[in-house]
Amino acid sequence: MNQGKPLLIIFLLYSIALFQTTDLIAQPGFGKAEKINSDWFFSLQKDKKIDENSNRDKSWKEVRIPHDWTIKQALSPTLASASGYLPGGIGWYQKEIEIPADKDAEQVFLYFEGIYNRSEVFVNGKSVGKRPNGYISFSYDISPFIKYGERNVISVKVDHSKDADSRWYTGSGIYRDVWLVYANKVRLDQWGVYAFPELQNGKSELKVQVGLVNETDKLENLSIETELFDPQGNSVSKKVSKTKLGASEKKEVSVQLAVKNPELWTLETPNQYILKTKVLAGNKVLDQSEIKTGFRKLTFDPNKGFALNDRWMKVKGVCIHHDAGVLGSEFYPEVWRRRLMTLKEIGVNAIRTSHNPQASSLYALCDELGILVLNEAYDEWEFPKRKWLEGWNEGVPGFQSSTDFFGEWGEKDLIDMVKRDRNHISIFAWSIGNEVDYPNDPYSHPILDGKKEGGFTQAIYGGYKKDAPGANRLGAIAKKLAAAVRLYDKSRPVTAGLAGVAMSNETEYPDALDIAGYNYTEGKYKEDHVTYPNRVIYGSENRHDLEAWKAVQDNDFIFGQFLWTGIDYLGESRKWPSRGFYSGLMDFAGFIKPRGYFRQSLWAEKPMAYLGTYPIRQNEDGLDKWTAQENKYLPNPAGAPWMDALPNWNYKEGQLIRVVGYSNAPNALLLLNGEQIGSIKTYDTKTGIYFWDVPFKEGKLEIVGLDKDGNRISHAEIKTIGPAKRIKIIGPDLIEINKNDGIAQVVLQIRDQEGNDAFLAENEITCHILGDVRLLGMEAGNNTDMADYTDNRQRVFHGKMIVYLQAKPESTNSAFVKFSSAWLDAAELEIKFK
Numbered sequence: 001m002n003q004g005k006p007l008l009i010i011f012l013l014y015s016i017a018l019f020q021t022t023d024l025i026a027q028p029g030f031g032k033a034e035k036i037n038s039d040w041f042f043s044l045q046k047d048k049k050i051d052e053n054s055n056r057d058k059s060w061k062e063v064r065i066p067h068d069w070t071i072k073q074a075l076s077p078t079l080a081s082a083s084g085y086l087p088g089g090i091g092w093y094q095k096e097i098e099i100p101a102d103k104d105a106e107q108v109f110l111y112f113e114g115i116y117n118r119s120e121v122f123v124n125g126k127s128v129g130k131r132p133n134g135y136i137s138f139s140y141d142i143s144p145f146i147k148y149g150e151r152n153v154i155s156v157k158v159d160h161s162k163d164a165d166s167r168w169y170t171g172s173g174i175y176r177d178v179w180l181v182y183a184n185k186v187r188l189d190q191w192g193v194y195a196f197p198e199l200q201n202g203k204s205e206l207k208v209q210v211g212l213v214n215e216t217d218k219l220e221n222l223s224i225e226t227e228l229f230d231p232q233g234n235s236v237s238k239k240v241s242k243t244k245l246g247a248s249e250k251k252e253v254s255v256q257l258a259v260k261n262p263e264l265w266t267l268e269t270p271n272q273y274i275l276k277t278k279v280l281a282g283n284k285v286l287d288q289s290e291i292k293t294g295f296r297k298l299t300f301d302p303n304k305g306f307a308l309n310d311r312w313m314k315v316k317g318v319c320i321h322h323d324a325g326v327l328g329s330e331f332y333p334e335v336w337r338r339r340l341m342t343l344k345e346i347g348v349n350a351i352r353t354s355h356n357p358q359a360s361s362l363y364a365l366c367d368e369l370g371i372l373v374l375n376e377a378y379d380e381w382e383f384p385k386r387k388w389l390e391g392w393n394e395g396v397p398g399f400q401s402s403t404d405f406f407g408e409w410g411e412k413d414l415i416d417m418v419k420r421d422r423n424h425i426s427i428f429a430w431s432i433g434n435e436v437d438y439p440n441d442p443y444s445h446p447i448l449d450g451k452k453e454g455g456f457t458q459a460i461y462g463g464y465k466k467d468a469p470g471a472n473r474l475g476a477i478a479k480k481l482a483a484a485v486r487l488y489d490k491s492r493p494v495t496a497g498l499a500g501v502a503m504s505n506e507t508e509y510p511d512a513l514d515i516a517g518y519n520y521t522e523g524k525y526k527e528d529h530v531t532y533p534n535r536v537i538y539g540s541e542n543r544h545d546l547e548a549w550k551a552v553q554d555n556d557f558i559f560g561q562f563l564w565t566g567i568d569y570l571g572e573s574r575k576w577p578s579r580g581f582y583s584g585l586m587d588f589a590g591f592i593k594p595r596g597y598f599r600q601s602l603w604a605e606k607p608m609a610y611l612g613t614y615p616i617r618q619n620e621d622g623l624d625k626w627t628a629q630e631n632k633y634l635p636n637p638a639g640a641p642w643m644d645a646l647p648n649w650n651y652k653e654g655q656l657i658r659v660v661g662y663s664n665a666p667n668a669l670l671l672l673n674g675e676q677i678g679s680i681k682t683y684d685t686k687t688g689i690y691f692w693d694v695p696f697k698e699g700k701l702e703i704v705g706l707d708k709d710g711n712r713i714s715h716a717e718i719k720t721i722g723p724a725k726r727i728k729i730i731g732p733d734l735i736e737i738n739k740n741d742g743i744a745q746v747v748l749q750i751r752d753q754e755g756n757d758a759f760l761a762e763n764e765i766t767c768h769i770l771g772d773v774r775l776l777g778m779e780a781g782n783n784t785d786m787a788d789y790t791d792n793r794q795r796v797f798h799g800k801m802i803v804y805l806q807a808k809p810e811s812t813n814s815a816f817v818k819f820s821s822a823w824l825d826a827a828e829l830e831i832k833f834k
Contacts, residue, residue, distance in 0.1 A: 029191040031183030037065040045090040052122035052155040068171035071328025077576040080164035081392035084571040088163025093156040101149030105182030111139040113176035118159040132405040135356040169571030171329025185215040187287040191419040196491040197295040208255040214245040225278040265294035270370035294425040305559030315560025317350035321569035325588030326777030331359040334743040347603025352562040355379035355434040357417045366426035376431035383442040432481040435499035444468035475508025497540035522551040587781030598643040601662040609663040609714035612645025618656035641691040651696040661690035665705025673699040722752040724761040726825035739811040739833035746803040761799040763821045767792040771815025776804035
């Protein structure tokens with residue numbers, strides 16, 4: 001089977017991910033930070049009490065951070081479909097550290113990139129702080145609790161007993177990196193260096209704000225050195241600023257760095273500069289930081305849409321959640337590099353972090369790869385939404401949530417998101433919320449007693465609810481959140497994803513935004529553009545159908561859309577068996593799905609072609625009674641062609657099959673065993689899909705894309721396959737990874753005796769390991785496979801899977817991995833460490 005060489009693309013992406021050495025560390029922006037992900041111990045509190053002083057017994061297991069305990073538990077149909085039928089609970093982590101007595105740093109901090117959720121951190125039995133939001137990065141000064149030159153015990157309690165507190169899978173635990181930071185009392189503030197470009201009237205400047213902290217009891221005379229380096233490493237601008245910093249004072253120093261003819265950050269050439277900042281007292285460096293930045297210009301216009309560097313364009317975006325299938329919420333940059341590169345191959349140029357801030361390294365990847373980011377903070381504000389707590393669509397929905405701490409933490413969490421992420425040049429907008437205005441879930445308004453013709457495309461739960469929170473509350477909250485964003489970044493617009501646009505238009509909510517996202521309400525675009533002529537509108541969450549895209553393509557004033565979703569994600573599941581939501585362009589394993597190729601035909605500029613098939617209803621004359629019975633349930637040939645047709649060419653001889661082709665070529669022809677079927681077809685602008693109805697005949701089916709002059713510009717083929725014969729590793733059978741937790745992503749493909757991809761294979765693969773490598777997971781992308789995901793056995797889906805392997809800290813020389821299955825030839829892999 002050959003679908004425009006998708007597995008070759010996968011291998012190339014995998015190879016780049018494997019050998020890429022770009023530093024993606026996410027430090028707090030001050031001090032000297034070192035990652036402390038190894039040698040942690042974990043225990044899940046079940047029938048016994050654990051506290052911060054607990055002596056570890058056999059229930060404690062050694063783990064590496066990032067660690068998500070939920071993904072390693074048993075799936076059960078009695079659990080919440082919202083969380084993907086997986087449990088939460090209360091977990092404890094412990095780690096011992098020794099801080100040398102002669103350490104010259106004056107302060108020691110712990111920096112956590114993310115703990116889900118309701119965490120409390122202890123050092124030597126003393127609580128140093130609590131942070132309820134599971135998506136926010138934070139740090140604690142643990143200096144007062146440290147025993148220098150002795151053993152120190154860090155304990156972290158994570159309370160995810162409200163395991164259905166989200167509409168999607170969140171994971172549980174310390175699921176992002178942890179850092180130990182040494183710093184002086186006079187230093188840069190956390191996330192204290194902020195740089196943003198200004199390109200106006202031929203003038204190019206990098207404006208820099210340097211946040212300083214003095215925790216001593218005396219005045220300090222300081223020099224602030226800022227130096228900018230271009231993508232080639234050349235110094236292009238430098239300034240030294242003098243300032244006085246009073247005792248126990250915090251202040252900001254502003255610097256402007258002029259740059260002639262900067263190399264712009266674009267989607268095609270994402271040029272990045274490096275800004276180095278030093279804080280000096282005399283000749284002594286007290287603190288320093290290094291951030292990546294760049295030059296680009298954002299323009300939003302209510303009539304013309306969006307321009308990047310004065311080039312008007314359409315945003316071709318997708319929404320993504322933060323899990324990675326079998327890996328749960330554990331974040332590994334290599335895994336997400338591969339995923340983002342595949343999305344870009346499809347034609348995606350933007351992502352929306354629905355509906356929470358993600359790991360810092362994800363934004364760094366988008367900076368590097370040239371992908372725009374809409375960074376989003378919340379799915380709920382002061383009140384919770386409905387969630388299925390036991391199964392799906394059964395019983396009464398519950399209201400578990402994280403809203404109980406929004407009043408206290410909402411603004412601070414949002415500010416911390418902005419301060420942490422604002423240096424990422426890929427971020428082009430801040431979203432303060434998603435569907436918080438969903439009609440009657442929880443807010444209501446008298447307009448809901450009106451007709452559904454007002455633009456509602458979602459359930460409104462029976463009209464106006466007098467006892468529900470009034471929708472007019474939304475405006476005041478939105479104004480407060482938007483003001484918090486603008487206080488720390490005025491260079492980007494504030495937005496939100498509006499669900500009940502017709503209801504929200506009756507409030508001050510949209511007026512609090514700079515640009516307005518519409519979720520699934522394409523029918524309101526033209527009407528609201530006339531009614532609110534100064535409103536910048538885009539699709540913040542959209543269906544995959546062609547009509548939704550045409551609403552963007554055919555209207556200059558709509559600058560883009562974000563499909564729901566880019567990648568299948570855990571949680572928000574349907575009836576058991578269902579691990580998650582499966583509307584993605586890619587599956588849990590990061591493989592492109594048929595609808596991904598359909599989207600590629602709409603969005604990609606490079607010529608492409610894909611072939612898929614499915615049986616359709618046929619004339620029943622001559623059919624036996626059993627075949628005739630099956631025939632009644634097949635799709636009607638008069639129906640529109642599907643965008644989810646699978647690349648299968650194994651049917652009964654003579655069975656009527658619809659062959660669909662997704663291609664951006666203006667014309668296409670179909671070949672069966674080298675013979676043309678029918679005439680050359682012209683691209684159908686109504687469906688965006690080529691299709692032919694063909695009686696099945698064994699062999700090779702091909703689609704050829706033709707340009708307007710009849711030249712071949714793209715090609716794809718599928719074949720009739722025989723029984724599965726062997727396991728094939730797509731890529732080299734000897735690879736190198738970093739011994740300090742490097743990741744190998746190994747793609748396995750089942751092949752038949754002729755070497756064709758065995759699309760129908762469902763063989764169970766066993767992973768055997770010799771050496772210092774640990775198995776992180778085996779992911780085939782099957783939404784309905786509810787098997788044990790913690791062991792070393794897993795069934796392939798559509799003939800393939802990806803296996804994630806991680807080096808152990810003690811790794812030496814080589815490790816060997818074998819993949820075997822009954823009746824199949826095995827495959828072996830050697831892993832070397834560097």
